[in-house]
Amino acid sequence: MIVSAALLATLLARPLPRPRQAAGEPVSPDVAKFATLGDRAAKQLDFNAALKDYKKADKAAGHDCVACLLRIATAESRLGDLNAAVDAAKKAGKLAAGNPALLEPAEQQLGDLLTAQAGLAHPDQGKLKRAAAAFTAALNAGAGAAQRDTLRYDLDVLLIRRKQADAGLAGLRSLTSDTALNPTLASQSHKILADPKLAFEVIAPDFSFTANDGHTYSTTSLKGKVALIDFWGTWCEPCRQSVPMLQAVRSEFARKPGFVMLGVSSDTDAATWRKFMQQQRMVWPDFLDSDQAVQQAFDVREFPTYIVLRRDGSIAFRDSGLEPRNDVAALDMITGQQRALERAILRALHQ
Numbered sequence: 364m365i366v367s368a369a370l371l372a373t374l375l376a377r378p379l380p381r382p383r384q385a386a387g388e389p390v391s392p393d394v395a396k397f398a399t400l401g402d403r404a405a406k407q408l409d410f411n412a413a414l415k416d417y418k419k420a421d422k423a424a425g426h427d428c429v430a431c432l433l434r435i436a437t438a439e440s441r442l443g444d445l446n447a448a449v450d451a452a453k454k455a456g457k458l459a460a461g462n463p464a465l466l467e468p469a470e471q472q473l474g475d476l477l478t479a480q481a482g483l484a485h486p487d488q489g490k491l492k493r494a495a496a497a498f499t500a501a502l503n504a505g506a507g508a509a510q511r512d513t514l515r516y517d518l519d520v521l522l523i524r525r526k527q528a529d530a531g532l533a534g535l536r537s538l539t540s541d542t543a544l545n546p547t548l549a550s551q552s553h554k555i556l557a558d559p560k561l562a563f564e565v566i567a568p569d570f571s572f573t574a575n576d577g578h579t580y581s582t583t584s585l586k587g588k589v590a591l592i593d594f595w596g597t598w599c600e601p602c603r604q605s606v607p608m609l610q611a612v613r614s615e616f617a618r619k620p621g622f623v624m625l626g627v628s629s630d631t632d633a634a635t636w637r638k639f640m641q642q643q644r645m646v647w648p649d650f651l652d653s654d655q656a657v658q659q660a661f662d663v664r665e666f667p668t669y670i671v672l673r674r675d676g677s678i679a680f681r682d683s684g685l686e687p688r689n690d691v692a693a694l695d696m697i698t699g700q701q702r703a704l705e706r707a708i709l710r711a712l713h714q
Contacts, residue, residue, distance in 0.1 A: 388428070388429055388430055388465060390424065390428065390430070391423060391424065393420075393423040394420045394423045394424045394428060394431065395420075396420075397416045397417070397419040397420035397423060398416070398417065398420040398430070398431060398434065400416040401413040401414070401415075401416030401417040401419075401420065401434060401438070402434075404416060405434075405437075405438065405441075408665055410438045410441040410442050411442065413434075413438045414435065414438040414439065414442065417431055417434040417435045417438055418435060420434070421435060427458060428458075429455045429458050429459050429465045429468075429469055432451045432452070432454050432455035432458070432469075433451070433452065433455050433468065433469060433472055435448075435451040436448040436449075436451035436452040436455070436472060436476065437472075439451060440476060440479070445476060445479060445480045446480075448476050449473065449476050449477060449480060452469060452472050452473035452476055453473060455469035455472070455473075456469040456470050456473055456497070456500070463504040463505045466500065466501070466504040467501045467504040467505065467506050467510065468501075469501075470497045470498070470500040470501035470504065471497070471498065471501040471506075471510065471513075471514065473494075473497040474494045474495075474497035474498040474501065474514075474517065475494075477490050477491075477493050477494035477497060478490075478491070478494045478517070478521070481494065481524075483563055483564060483565070484563055486524050486563070488525060488526075491521055491524055491525050492525065494521060495518060495521045495522075495525070498514050498517050498518050498521070499518065501514055502514045502515070502518070508543075509545065512538065512541070512544055512545055512548055513545075513548065515534065515538055516535070516538060516548050516551070516552060518534070519531045519532075519534035519535045519538065519552075520535075520555065520562050522534065523555070523559055523562040523563075524562055524563060528559055531562070532555075532556060532559065535552045535555060535556055536556065538552055539552045539553060539556070546569075547568055547569070547660075550568070550569050551566050551568075554566055554676070558675065561675065561676075561677060564673075564675075564677035564678070565677055565678040565681075566676065566677055566678070567582065567661070567670075567672050567676050567677065567678050568582075568660040568661060569581075569582045569660070570582055570656075570657050570660045570661070571583075572627070572650040572652070572656075572657055573650070574625065574626075574648035574649055574650045575637075575640075575648060575649050575650070575651075576648045578648060580623070580625055580648065580650075582676055585623060585672060585676070586674070586675070586676055587621065587674050588621045588622065588623050588672075588674060589621055589622050589623070589671065589672065589673065589674060589679075589708060589711040589712050590622075590623045590624070590625060590671070590672040591612065591616075591622075591623070591624045591625070591669065591670070591671050591672075591704065591708060592625050592626075592627060592661075592669070592670045592671075592672070593609060593624075593625070593626045593627070593667060593668075593669055594627050594629065594658060594661070594663045594666060594667060594668040594669075594670070595626060595627070595628060595629065595666055595667045596628055596629035596630050596666055597628070597630050597635055597636060597639040598629075598630065599629075599666040599667065601666070601667060602666055602667045603639075604697060605667055605697055605700070606643050606645065608697050608698070608700065608701045609624075609645075609647075610644070610645075611701060612624070612701060612704055612705060612708070613646075613647055615705060616705075616708055616712075619712060621674070621712065622708065622712065624647045624648075625647065625648050625649070625650070626645065626647060626648070626649035626650065627649070627650050627652050627657050627658065628649055628650065628651050628652060629652060629655070629658060629666060630651060630653075631653060633651055633653075636649075636651055663683075664683070665683040666683075667683070668681070668682070668683040669681070669682050669683075669700070669704055671704065671707045671708055671711055672711075673711045673714060674711070674714070679707050679710065679711045679714075680703070680704070680707035680711075682700060682703060682704075
């Protein structure tokens with residue numbers, strides 16, 4: 364599938380949907396075996412292999428497995444084929460009809476995929492309308508409190524993007540009046556209420572950490588700046604291979620006013636982390652995220668993950684994962700990432 368530039372920008376800016384296990388769905392040993400193999404492949408970022416195993420699981424289930432289809436939808440989306448992902452999610456929704464426990468995750472994932480497919484800056488209004496219908500179906504299926512709040516937030520944001528800003532903003536104001544609201548949803552809602560154009564962007568989560576240079580970096584302190592955040596680990600071979608690329612990016616932009624480059628390490632051993640950075644001359648601020656709080660806030664599941672933040676705190680670019688290889692193809696992939704990062708940083712600096 365050839366992905367358009369606008370769609371690619373949308374995919375790179377946001378983490379793609381992760382299916383929640385459809386509750387109460389019986390599976391045979393063969394279905395469980397292939398689903399488990401697919402999950403293992405997905406964790407290794409081999410989504411082609413994962414997709415094959417998920418399809419085997421679906422076949423073993425007689426094409427009557429909601430959880431299999433949701434996994435297929437996620438694998439297809441990771442491979443860049445949102446049309447196939449949407450088709451799989453639609454099939455899951457049809458299978459789940461009449462079973463609220465299965466229908467809710469199927470319709471929510473369909474809504475996520477249609478929202479991504481619609482694009483950000485100038486969204487496809489037809490796809491947004493279908494996404495809203497999917498989120499409404501998930502909500503009506505009887506979602507739990509946490510998912511219900513997420514679905515309400517998604518629907519209110521879609522109203523703004525569907526040119527019904529007054530209704531969407533009123534809904535967000537009502538949502539934030541709930542003192543039990545998830546802090547992340549509350550923060551994102553308040554940001555959109557203060558600046559409605561953020562409904563057309565991917566908002567970075569709130570975070571704060573003190574890096575190895577002694578300075579504290581947070582959502583607030585980075586406002587007005589363009590930031591590149593590298594999520595990495597010394598245990599991650601592609602991360603190690605990418606250090607020269609990051610040094611080149613820093614050299615290119617270090618003197619640009621308003622640019623900040625930060626690292627967030629997934630290491631658990633501080634001595635190993637410090638020694639590697641010293642040996643590799645990684646002189647930019649870095650944070651040892653030992654409790655994974657920052658990684659979880661940004662929903663980082665793959666390493667390395669690069670995120671570029673705009674001055675307003677929205678995510679301009681996101682890219683994740685490289686295969687651990689040592690050949691020319693690996694170098695070409697890293698070079699491609701460097702060019703993509705540099706373009707994203709330049710665009711953010713000039714916005």
